[in-house]
Amino acid sequence: MPSSSRDPSRPEGDADVVLVGIAARALAASARRAGLRALVLDLFADEDTRRLAHGAVRLRRGNGLAIDPGDLFAQLARHAGADIPVVLGTGFEDAPNLVARLAERYRLAGNGAATLxxxxxxxxxxxxxxxxxxxxxxxxxxxxxxxxxxxxxxxxxxxxxxxxxxxxxxxxxxxxxxxxxxxxxxxxxxxxxxxxxxxxxxxxxxxxxxxxxxxxxxxxxxxxxxxxxxxxxxxxxxxxxxxxxxxxxxxxxxxxxxxxxxxxxxxxxxxxxxxxxxxxxxxxxxxxxxxxxAGTLPDLPLLVPGAGVEARAAGIFYAPAAIVVRDALPDWAADRPAPGTRISAGEPVCTVRATGSDVCDARAVLARRMDHLSRALGTASRAAAE
The missing domain is CATH 3.30.470.20 (ATP-grasp fold, B domain)
Structure with a gap:
């Protein structure tokens, strides 16, 4: 998930939606499915996020995994129009005042400060x-x-x-x-x-x-x-x-x-x-x-296991030690850091995904992939420590 350097961005005045969060790749994937051109602002601007998005901006990181409010407003002013819907992902749970300030300038498509x-x-x-x-x-x-x-x-x-x-x-x-x-x-x-x-x-x-x-x-x-x-x-x-x-x-x-x-x-x-x-x-x-x-709920039944419904699992792979990502990650990994990225011990490296005939099967596949990644990145861990 971490990115090795602040990536340059390009003007995105023709985006349909702005997605903001600590890591907004999943929202970008959903926007792509919906045929929407998404401008993504998050802390990582990972490789797959950049491929999925119409444009991606890596935000400056505050303490821990926090979005720097000053940089957020600066990047929004540079890249986003006031009339484009802005969807907030994770990273704003403890900041209703920040959400209120955003709502004053932009068209927030979601819950406001009072609800938060x-x-x-x-x-x-x-x-x-x-x-x-x-x-x-x-x-x-x-x-x-x-x-x-x-x-x-x-x-x-x-x-x-x-x-x-x-x-x-x-x-x-x-x-x-x-x-x-x-x-x-x-x-x-x-x-x-x-x-x-x-x-x-x-x-x-x-x-x-x-x-x-x-x-x-x-x-x-x-x-x-x-x-x-x-x-x-x-x-x-x-x-x-x-x-x-x-x-x-x-x-x-x-x-x-x-x-x-x-x-x-x-x-x-x-x-x-x-x-x-x-x-x-x-x-x-x-x-x-x-x-x-906008006020409309879909007429959709509750999704339940059964014929034609694939079970899915997704887990966070955390760095067991300081590592340098040397090679591209497997296709089943998302939030993919670029080769050369340095990641500290305990920080998220990527999201690992798996499917199966049922939840038990999907979790078993996920566990095997986690184990594979752990062994593959073990060499990177040792290289970073040397």
Whole structure:
């Protein structure tokens, strides 16, 4: 995913849509499927992103994996017209003020600052879920009651790398959430501010490392839940969409457990499951996102496993040590860094994708490809260390 240098860009005044995020390759692929000319602004401008996009600009990176707001506005002013729809991907969960500033100058096609603040502020979100009678873990601003297992999270954090077991949050901008044991599932849905349309369920897993035991690992789907459970979750998403004013693509992270299910968080933007759901039989998901933002929900059934439905899996490959990418990655790798790119230990290298007859088969293929990549990049790791 990282890029070795700041890539030059070209004027893109005839783009149909602007896509902005930490890594926007999946959105660019969806735009290509939809026949839209996309201008992409992200932190990497990877090789496949540049091929998919009408134009690509590599944004300056702030602390960690953060978008530099000053550079973002400068690049938008240079390359994007004020009347072109701007779709925000990941990277704005903790920045409702930045989203509000963007909305003042550009035509944001998605959820605005008010919705983002309502759903990503942990206390406000927990209160909203309680009012809507949606099961959720308890939130604590300070220490939790004795005997309650909790994890510490950063307000507006994404990707799981910020989540750790803790009994007291470290300070401002952090909080405790009750830990819920169970199966991690994500529900992809569309909202038009009044109702939600479920598209599909997927399973998720972590790729832990010593300082990030809940780091995001990947997803696979579609999966099928018990019909009563699917209906219950769908009704809850309807209530949440109306109350929160959700529009466009969004996902809900759930934990299934013997007592039922709990809603952990909602991501009010296109997310990681684009890699497994933006394929036939669905039409391009970016097109559905834009339609839902405009108020129209599609007449689509919930995607479930069965004849004619290919299972898909996608996982993040993290650098086990500092590496230099020496050769082009295999075709099944996405977010492809150019040869010569240096990547620090623990940072994402690429997304690995796989398909199969069912989810178990797709995950088995994914595991083999991850192992292949680990061995292939081992030489690069040793070369970087020498």
């Amino acid at each position: 603040a309502r759903l990503k502020d942990p206390m406000r979100f927990a209160q909203l879920l309680a009012e809507l009678h949606i099961a959720h873990p308890r939130i604590f601003a300070e220490s939790a009651p004795t005997g309650v297992r909790t994890v510490e999270k950063r307000v507006g954090g994404a990707g799981g790398g910020h989540v750790r077991p803790a009994v007291r949050p470290r300070g401002e901008g952090w909080y405790l959430q009750e830990f819920v044991e169970g199966r991690s599932v994500s529900a992809l849905f569309l909202g038009n501010g009044l109702a939600a349309r479920r598209l599909g369920f997927s399973e998720q897993w972590c790729e832990p490392c010593p300082d990030a035991p809940f780091r995001y690992g990947g997803c696979a789907g579609p999966i099928r839940l018990e019909p009563d459970l699917e209906r219950d979750i769908g009704a809850a998403l309807d209530r949440l969409t109306r109350a929160g004013g959700l529009v466009g693509l969004a996902s809900a992270d759930l934990v299934l457990h013997p007592q039922g299910w709990s809603l952990i968080e909602v991501n009010p933007r296109p997310g990681a499951t684009l890699d497994i759901f933006d394929a036939p039989p669905f039409p391009p998901l970016l097109r559905l996102h834009l339609d839902a933002w």
